[in-house]
Amino acid sequence: MTLSCIAVDDEPLALGLVCAFIQKTPFLHLTGRYSSAVEALQGLLTGPPVHVIFLDIQMPDLTGLELARVLERSNRGTNITRIVFTTAFDQFALDGFRVDALDYLLKPFNYEEFLRAASKARQYFDLVQRTEVAPAVPLLTPPVEPVEDYLFLKVEYQLVRIDYNDILYIEGLKDYVKVYRQSDPDKPILSLISLKSLEEKLPISQFMRVHRSFIVALNSIHAFTKNSVQIGSAVIPVSEQYKDVFGQFISRWL
Known part of the structure; x- marks a missing residue:
């Protein structure tokens, strides 16, 4: 089309x-x-x-x-x-x-x-x-579900499916990332991809970069301050570069 x-x-x-x-x-x-x-x-x-x-x-x-x-x-x-x-x-x-x-x-x-x-x-x-959505839909109404709610990451010699809803947060380690998941929080998945490249693949409505080394799943945040995010037992720092955007996000609850 x-x-x-x-x-x-x-x-x-x-x-x-x-x-x-x-x-x-x-x-x-x-x-x-x-x-x-x-x-x-x-x-x-x-x-x-x-x-x-x-x-x-x-x-x-x-x-x-x-x-x-x-x-x-x-x-x-x-x-x-x-x-x-x-x-x-x-x-x-x-x-x-x-x-x-x-x-x-x-x-x-x-x-x-x-x-x-x-x-x-x-x-x-x-x-x-x-899905034959009816045409009489107001401009900028809430979007339908995304085409995909998962992605595949290369892990060793195979591609592993990661559901967006399963992601807690992601840590960048130079050319690698660690993906921490709800289904197995003690065993993060290690994949050969940069944090920036992975960030570009994630839906912006569900994930936010809060630090040069961390992306968090917004629905997984348990608590926060202006300088940090808590997801489970992990406390993730919010760096100066991302404080303005994150501050706007949390302002609705402050």
């Missing part, structure tokens, strides 16, 4: 790059480009249906987050539209999750990273087609 897309960014170079990436991707079709969120809103409310919006966050007059909330309230009724945020500021990641963004690209990003987000959009709409 071909997905119709628009790109919104007030920086001409960034806008041009996203448009070029869209046109380079066979299953995407660029139907509009806008240098402001206000222009994009007008086009969305009066133009043809759009599957995916590649949307910058920091823009004058109307930010990308504000546009997402306006579209959610407007309830365009017959169209399923998903947003991929593009921004140079990682502190907006949690806000992106809260408005149900499909993905979040941190500038500067390359085509491989863009293609990963675009492929996630294609998987989503393929699933919508296969």
Whole structure:
């Protein structure tokens, strides 16, 4: 299936790059480009249906987050539209999750990273087609279950299936990771993959990087402070680099 897309960014170079990436991707079709969120809103409310919006966050007059909330309230009724945020500021990641963004690209990003987000959009709409989701779904409603709720990791000479719901936390050790699981917390799985590469494979709605050496499963957190996370008997530090995003996440309970 071909997905119709628009790109919104007030920086001409960034806008041009996203448009070029869209046109380079066979299953995407660029139907509009806008240098402001206000222009994009007008086009969305009066133009043809759009599957995916590649949307910058920091823009004058109307930010990308504000546009997402306006579209959610407007309830365009017959169209399923998903947003991929593009921004140079990682502190907006949690806000992106809260408005149900499909993905979040941190500038500067390359085509491989863009293609990963675009492929996630294609998987989503393929699933919508296969499950015959009714078209009358409000914009940015809670997503259906992901296409996959597991991944395979290379462990010694075989690929081992790891269910997302079984993961407690992940520790990075140079070129390896240790995956700690609910099913066997005393025997972590050791796999030859970098923490960054594994982070890119995990759903952003379920996992958060809190330290250069740790990723935690959000549903497995038992207790926390502003500087640490407790999962079972493990106390995991939250480093300065990730405190802003983590602080926004925990602010709802403080």
